[in-house]
Amino acid sequence: MTSLGDKGSVQTQTKVLSQDSWTQVSCPCCVSKQVEPLVLIQLSDSVQPVTKRWLISLIETSKRHGGAALLAHPGEDECGDVVVVSAPRCTFLKATEDLGLCKKYHNEDMVAFSYHDRDNFSNVDDMQEFLTLAERQYIVKNELDSLQAQKKQRIPGIPEAPGVLEAWENICQKLVRAGVIKDIFPLHDQQRLNDLGRRWYSKKQIWGQPLDAIQSYFGSTVAFYFSFLDFYTWALVPPAFLGLVLTFLLPGGGGVVKEQAGEGAMEEDDDGPSVSGHMVQAVFSMLWSTLFIELWKRRSSSLSHRWGTLNLAERFAGPRPGFHGTLGLNPETGRLEPLFPEWQRQLRVGLVSLPLVGLLMGLVVLGMTCFYHGEALVQGFHQDSGSLFSGVLLYMPSMAHIVYTNMLGNVYHAVAMQLTEWENHREESSFQNHHTTKVLLFTFFNNFAVLFHIAFYKQDLPLLRKRLASMLIGNQLVNQCTEVVVPFIVDRFLSAPHKKEQEDDLEMDKLRAQRSLPPYPGLFAEYIELLLQFGYLSLFSCVYPLTAVLLLLNNITEIRGDAYKICKLFRKPFSAPVSNMGVWQTAFEVLGFVSVMSNCWLLLLSPRVQEFCLEGGISGKNIILVAILVEHVLILVKMVLAFMIPDEPDWVRIKREQIEFNSMQALGQQKL
């Protein structure tokens, strides 16, 4: 489904702003005829010209003197409320080395970029070829973020109290807090965006996604999501096929079909797939989930090599803006920066975050228990009295539960953010991973609590099947609506006049207009949707074999919907270079193991198995023991399989080891 390669449409948008208003570059090699506007800083309306001038001069000052070594453009005039930022070549190149990005060497290998060795890299003279748009914009943001006050000083044009910068204070964060900066966002390049859209979600494009072009325009974070979605959709083909075979070709699959076709109420007797079909489905889905995630790891590492993010040096870069600690020399790099001991972070995670998250999960369970309890109570009361009052009362438990769940959700999200901030992670990726893990656990728990309750506590397979089917179909309808239909209507009918207006605007207004779009909400919602899907499929699919078919259909439209959304409906997001999906990959992997447990359990519950035991005269105790044995053996098989399949293709491993060998050699030579 992937068509790679991204050429052309590079020289657009480079002449938009009047050339002479840009601040001057300081070194001769950076002089160029055109400067590309990359990032827009939206200031408050009431900003003083003196503050804006101070900010611009800070942006253009060299790093040695505490600036960002970037290029700034004041918009239409000195008093406007925007600053457009770009960067000179030297800043780009040095930042590329600091990020640890790999770039094409003259011999076509991907090699970690070295500023000293820059002349041996391809396209090093043309920043628009050398770095992708997403990388250029991320570098500019990164440089802005790392602006620090060299000494205690006042910000001109701001009253005393909020206007004093302490030494080593982060300037951008301060300006945001002081209300000077309202927004910093990367600018869309309309022509490239239109090109990308044509190749991505037009009617002609059904099978492939232009992954390289996505990576180039939106960065590797976004590109990894779409690559995974692509890979996952293809991977759904075998289970979908199996599901179709089990449902329509094998005897005993009628119940599911009838139910899906909505021909009547669910029969009381269980007529799902036969025992053998059940088992085939369960064992298949367990092995499939392992193979899927292992093969994705290989795909992921080869994509990472292709995109030059195989050995990022985030650990050795400066800390993330929110990080705080006592100022000291970093023992690894020898740079002056805030330090915070690792064991203290571990303790905070282990002794505070973990129990608190556990407690909140416990509250979810408590809520659900109270709900079921209350429901039973109210129903009993209604049957006894049968009055109007008791009829109204029937709705109380579920309403209370909904309110409770929503409140809990809000509390949890706030707590998760606070906790992760307080854990004080040095690297952005570590912060993201910890935050994502927390929210993900909760969301997942919230979504599956009902199904788990039905499967493990009520042990009611027909109800589980019914619920699963309705959740699947319901979720998909809602998703398709919110993700495809609504955006389409908004874009075509509501924002169309707005668009036309723009055609006659000044260049500057066009850029500024991008702020009217809402900021991109991030990939969390997208990933969690896939994870929930994967959960329905791997945890419970053996009771409803058509799951994979429904998901496959859903994902084919999902790809286009998501693409349309990110291109048209939101502001462009910043995107850090990453080497994999981070914690999401682990989440899918863990789910694979949980699925073994749930599948074994569902098999045990299945009426056919229980009939079989009754006929064979096997006691209920012994069949449980057999199920435990089978579960443990299957987990062992999964682990052996995961261990046997290397996480990266041989050629990536060799490339990686080459880099390691070279740097070991270099270390030996250098001290000569």
Added chain:
Amino acid sequence: MTSLGDKGSVQTQTKVLSQDSWTQVSCPCCVSKQVEPLVLIQLSDSVQPVTKRWLISLIETSKRHGGAALLAHPGEDECGDVVVVSAPRCTFLKATEDLGLCKKYHNEDMVAFSYHDRDNFSNVDDMQEFLTLAERQYIVKNELDSLQAQKKQRIPGIPEAPGVLEAWENICQKLVRAGVIKDIFPLHDQQRLNDLGRRWYSKKQIWGQPLDAIQSYFGSTVAFYFSFLDFYTWALVPPAFLGLVLTFLLPGGGGVVKEQAGEGAMEEDDDGPSVSGHMVQAVFSMLWSTLFIELWKRRSSSLSHRWGTLNLAERFAGPRPGFHGTLGLNPETGRLEPLFPEWQRQLRVGLVSLPLVGLLMGLVVLGMTCFYHGEALVQGFHQDSGSLFSGVLLYMPSMAHIVYTNMLGNVYHAVAMQLTEWENHREESSFQNHHTTKVLLFTFFNNFAVLFHIAFYKQDLPLLRKRLASMLIGNQLVNQCTEVVVPFIVDRFLSAPHKKEQEDDLEMDKLRAQRSLPPYPGLFAEYIELLLQFGYLSLFSCVYPLTAVLLLLNNITEIRGDAYKICKLFRKPFSAPVSNMGVWQTAFEVLGFVSVMSNCWLLLLSPRVQEFCLEGGISGKNIILVAILVEHVLILVKMVLAFMIPDEPDWVRIKREQIEFNSMQALGQQKL
């Protein structure tokens, strides 16, 4: 228990052989007044002087001309059957860099040694200070092992057929096959050995082991074993204490005491520890095993840093002598050497070795089943007939089983070695790990099959307790006998006259006499003993709480016994620098997880729990479900705990990241 630091006794044994018979060094920096005999090559009696001269010249030739760049000494005369080998300073230093050993920098940091930067390292002029004896001897062996024929040639003095060396053939292996070389072994340094012995196993030394001195004399492989033994023995103190408390202080522990004191036959009713004691013991032993292995990992990595083996470069060194493949350029290092694709090795491991090992394990189970079956059959027959013939027949099944088990063991060992050879591992450590894993699985299975059979199939706790106690006490008696008493007797009474004789011998004869000692059998037997102990303790200890006490007593003598054995009773072994215990660490970790399953199961079986269920009216089915839940939760807790405790102390992590950062920097600078 560790007293570190190893100074003095360095200048011994350096004058033993006549100085002028050594081959000459080729570079001026290597000239030294004394040459230390390190390794002895024992030739066959019938070796031709011309062959010996050829070998000596090969040893002394520079590497550029296909030699080993070592120093050779012909023994008493040109016709003798030994060659003594040493190495000049340059060879040592270059090999140190190739191995990736870390050495003390002038600022006291441990830094990966670089030949170009040699003058900044401490003690670089005195090889006896700079490298440990074990490292020097390993380097000499390594250089000898890597001798390859530069072109097709004949070995002088050997008849046509076996005497032709193909191009790139390994010379030492060829000479061993041709019967020219009988043995290559490192030489003991008697004075240092006596010093070490005094600090290690004399009467004064009860609590500590001179780990640094062990590492220096015997190398890190041996030192890691003794460090682990030390750590493990200390770690036994808490479970031993708990075991004593549970047995003697809590009510209901009488049965174990009586049984241990041998006051009578095992009672029919189970009167082991009470339910609460049982549970405390089980949960404690599960958490203890995780803490133990996680803390050992930290200890291990700090030892590895201390001994300079933290970033060994085995991957980038030449392949092990037994490795074969098509000659080509190594894609990582660019050197010409045999190549063998990784995926092919993986396939061999996965599709051939794994099923074969599984098959042989299946045969063990089959044997056991047949044995139990046969026993029941014969006993039935004997009860029916009661004749003399049937009485003799009673012994048949166990005899047949013993013969079968022994044969199977022999077949398995041969198959394991053949398979591992055939898997064609490039690195020695990888070869060792795969071989050890295979043998270890089998040995473990063989030892525990009976206990598992009793615990899981017969479900007979009293029998399990009896068997466990008798195995523990029996094994310990046998071990103490074979490891301490017999060696002591042999050394004091049998080899004493032999020793006195030596006093008047020539230097050369003393060296040659070391060959009369048997070669050291390796650490496999020692490690498997510890693993089996750990298995008894963690898998079954909740039925017999005194296990830890017995093991603690055993290990305190074990340390001295093992030390005495390796110092006095065997030839000195070669020892490669290693950074951890390799596969043994994994084995202990896996056992920790298996122990959760077995403990949960044993708790389930315990009569108190079953009584409790009966009284509370809980069905057997439900109690099993609770046990499964508890098992899964405990495994989760163990995994979280293992994840939360970092595998290396913060200071080691910082040192490691410093090295990584420096080599990244060096890579960037180098291409300037």
